[in-house]
Amino acid sequence: MSENKNETADRSEGPASGASQARRRAGSQAIDEVQRVFESLRNAVLDQRLPPGLQLKEQALADAFGVNRAVVRQVLSRLEVFRLVSHEPNRGVFVAHPSAAEGRDLFTARRFIEAAIVELAVERLRDADIERLRALVKREQQAYADGDLRKALRLSIDFHTKLADAVGNTVLAAFLDEIVTRTPLVVLAHRKASQPTCALSDHAQILDAIAARDVERAKALMIEHVGHLQGRLALDPGAKRSDSNIARLLGLDAVDNPI
Amino acid sequence: MSENKNETADRSEGPASGASQARRRAGSQAIDEVQRVFESLRNAVLDQRLPPGLQLKEQALADAFGVNRAVVRQVLSRLEVFRLVSHEPNRGVFVAHPSAAEGRDLFTARRFIEAAIVELAVERLRDADIERLRALVKREQQAYADGDLRKALRLSIDFHTKLADAVGNTVLAAFLDEIVTRTPLVVLAHRKASQPTCALSDHAQILDAIAARDVERAKALMIEHVGHLQGRLALDPGAKRSDSNIARLLGLDAVDNPI
DNA sequence: GACTACAATATTGTCAACAATCAGGTGCAG
């Protein structure tokens, strides 16, 4: 049911890897192409490789992924539904540049959603589920220890989505997935300084509380954890104006060319 | 180059109260066509005019709405993202037939989301907002009194979405909107008997509790209200199997032709 | 020198024809 599985090994966007047009004679060749391209772009967002404001040109994407422009068009349409890009008629689609207000809404919603998930987790998770999540947290901490920040960030994200999956409510899992996917764009647009996006691993503690079936503590820890994340961003109402051009370009060349 | 500040985004557009497409931008004729057709179909779902399982053929829709097949295709793609239709490759798209499990997930999620919205409503709503909502409830009760069930149902739905809008969190509002839009399909697929879908108007009481800034009572009432709604459906785990064809067809001819 | 009008280019949006695939029916053989 859930169309997004972050299980897929991060093959990134391998531009020409699509050149291997493995014609599966099973019908609908391009229909899973849409899936593939969508996942690639979603992964790029999650890894913070797509700077807000960047224009995504149809032909360039089509060439890069070795697909038709129609496929790209469909992917962009889906990305727009998830607010990952914004579409300006007759001008093109641009990587979304979420406002501070949108960032605040996102985090506020996230607190509620994560609290709900934790609440269900306490009453539903089996020991096997918890063990699996513990292993995930361990890998995350190892990645931090190894200094592999990108991998650690990704595993940190995976913890939240996997926890949601484990709870078994597809709707809440999908909502959290959407929030989590949109968050990196908020981070890029409103990071306070050169803060690491996710440092301390509160995840282990949260898991402990869930294992101990301590609802209130688990919820409190999770809400605090989300608060930590938000605290590294500048989302205050009167804060710095969203800038229009220069700041965005400054942010742009700080990241290597994504495509 | 290219200043694009996308602050205001339009996503699921609110309840779509009619065809108020006053702004007529020169370009992009068909792009708001997509919007229009999407809203029409979404309204059809909200009014329970689309029986789960019905096939939506591209050419038929194109003819019915007087648009290109490409437009229809884009609309169907968006509907699929919202789980309002299900797409079977090389076969077509069909009005979604949510399983009982999906229905349960939907209602469980809804309880959390509505509770969150109520919680924010208590601390954020101004008197003017509450007055506006009271007027809405009044119209709803009047519709019931007039025996206009369809209108009453629609106003009842509007109460929830408008309350979410008033709270001002775009993310939570969008989530509730998605839930509310998917619910009618669950109702059609799993209605217990010939139950009216929404009878008693707890809405007034909920509003009173919000106006009195009584968070706990407001939340409790809202959760109870959602529980009432769910109670009219047969979503129990071991309940009647989701059937595959016959029940779907039975549900089909019970409703007049949707297009 | 700055501003406007205009041409050139690049990009998006639209459309219809073509190909691939599936559902249903027909006829033949057993």
Place this chain on the structure above:
DNA sequence: CTGCACCTGATTGTTGACAATATTGTAGTC
């Protein structure tokens, strides 16, 4: 009568060409 191969009509999927639009560059004028 039943089962299987095949044919036929209908529907979806794909592609490329064409039109509409915005952006950039250039020249001309005040």
